Amino acid sequence: MKHSILLYILISGGVSYLIRVLPLTLIRKPIKSRLIRSFLYYVPYATLAVMTFPAMVESTGSPVSGYIALLAGIYLAWKGRSLPFVASVCCIAVLVTELIMHI
Amino acid sequence: MKEKKKDFTVKADWLRGMKDGMPIALGYMAVSFSLGIVMKKAGMNPFEGFLFSLLNLASAGEYAALQVIAADAAYLEIAIVTLVANARYLLMSTALSQKFNPKTPLIHRFFVGYGITDELFGLGIGEAGWLSPWYYYGALGISALFWALGSAGGIIAGNILPARIVQALSVALFGMFLAIIIPPAKHDKAVAAVVICGFALSFLFDRLPFIHVSSGTKTIILTILIAGIASVIAPHEETGGDQA
Numbered sequence A: 001m002k003h004s005i006l007l008y009i010l011i012s013g014g015v016s017y018l019i020r021v022l023p024l025t026l027i028r029k030p031i032k033s034r035l036i037r038s039f040l041y042y043v044p045y046a047t048l049a050v051m052t053f054p055a056m057v058e059s060t061g062s063p064v065s066g067y068i069a070l071l072a073g074i075y076l077a078w079k080g081r082s083l084p085f086v087a088s089v090c091c092i093a094v095l096v097t098e099l100i101m102h103i
Numbered sequence B: 001m002k003e004k005k006k007d008f009t010v011k012a013d014w015l016r017g018m019k020d021g022m023p024i025a026l027g028y029m030a031v032s033f034s035l036g037i038v039m040k041k042a043g044m045n046p047f048e049g050f051l052f053s054l055l056n057l058a059s060a061g062e063y064a065a066l067q068v069i070a071a072d073a074a075y076l077e078i079a080i081v082t083l084v085a086n087a088r089y090l091l092m093s094t095a096l097s098q099k100f101n102p103k104t105p106l107i108h109r110f111f112v113g114y115g116i117t118d119e120l121f122g123l124g125i126g127e128a129g130w131l132s133p134w135y136y137y138g139a140l141g142i143s144a145l146f147w148a149l150g151s152a153g154g155i156i157a158g159n160i161l162p163a164r165i166v167q168a169l170s171v172a173l174f175g176m177f178l179a180i181i182i183p184p185a186k187h188d189k190a191v192a193a194v195v196i197c198g199f200a201l202s203f204l205f206d207r208l209p210f211i212h213v214s215s216g217t218k219t220i221i222l223t224i225l226i227a228g229i230a231s232v233i234a235p236h237e238e239t240g241g242d243q244a
Helices: A005-027 A034-052 A063-078 A083-101 B002-041 B046-056 B059-070 B075-085 B088-097 B107-114 B118-125 B133-160 B163-169 B172-187 B189-207 B215-233
Strands: none
Touching: A005 B046, A005 B059, A005 B075, A005 B088, A005 B107, A034 B059, A034 B075, A034 B088, A034 B172, A034 B189, A034 B215, A063 A083, A063 B172, A083 B002, A083 B163, A083 B172, B002 B046, B002 B059, B002 B118, B002 B133, B002 B163, B002 B172, B046 B059, B046 B133, B059 B075, B059 B172, B059 B215, B075 B215, B088 B107, B088 B118, B107 B133, B118 B133, B133 B163, B172 B189, B189 B215
16 A cells, blocks of 8 residues: 555545535536536436446456346346345345355 | 524524434445445545545545545545546535525535535425525434444444455445436436446446556546536436426
């Protein structure tokens, strides 16, 4: 570890704080630009999709259990199941698959 | 006499906020616990996890930052990745700005601003009339505390539970991410395209031999690229239900 975890924490915390507080204190006006509003609307979906795959299938013991959890998660989320339910089934899918593979 | 009446309103607003914030706080604890499992992998101790979550108060933002910490990458990278992953709060912050009574002292904006998250923003913007900062503090206080405790708990659990269980728990956060991005993709074709492109390009970035970037940098580049192209090709039509 070349870098300090505490400094990482303070930098990320500082940036998070400034993003939230600057518009509230200095700008104080609604963002009118349709382009900027659209961009900010799409950002979370892009970020979360990029961070989820393929990281999800690489975070488990084997890609097989990771892919099963991914497909189960996509299917249940598509069916509108709740967030805790989707997350729990993903965990159980990994656990069960890994157990079967190591019998 | 007048002062007494004001104290009463402060306390009532604060209690009402705490009551409305309770379900949010409980949900936060589960997400933050899953983040704690990732924090343990990145080498954080429970105190660091508590502080990290308390200061950031963001699931996607914290996970993105954790990628940088786990890779021991540059400080600049954690600043940019946090900025990108949390960019949407800019929009919420400007919207919430309109909910402040002009008579509310400026200092409250510095504290309420700290607590802008998707769920708490929804609570605040849904208030009738001007926003009472004390109502917001009630909901924020309990949510931030549970959020920070959840992370510390996740790190402790990561340290004591068997490796196989921890490995299974490490996909919980990804499951939550799926539960956030998939349902809107069902109703909005542009969001579906953004999610599919996100999956595909992220996979390509990892596999193509001539691209050597850290996962933090990958998240930054692909988010700006995909959200940028989507906002030009398919500007988001805002309906009456849109809060931001």
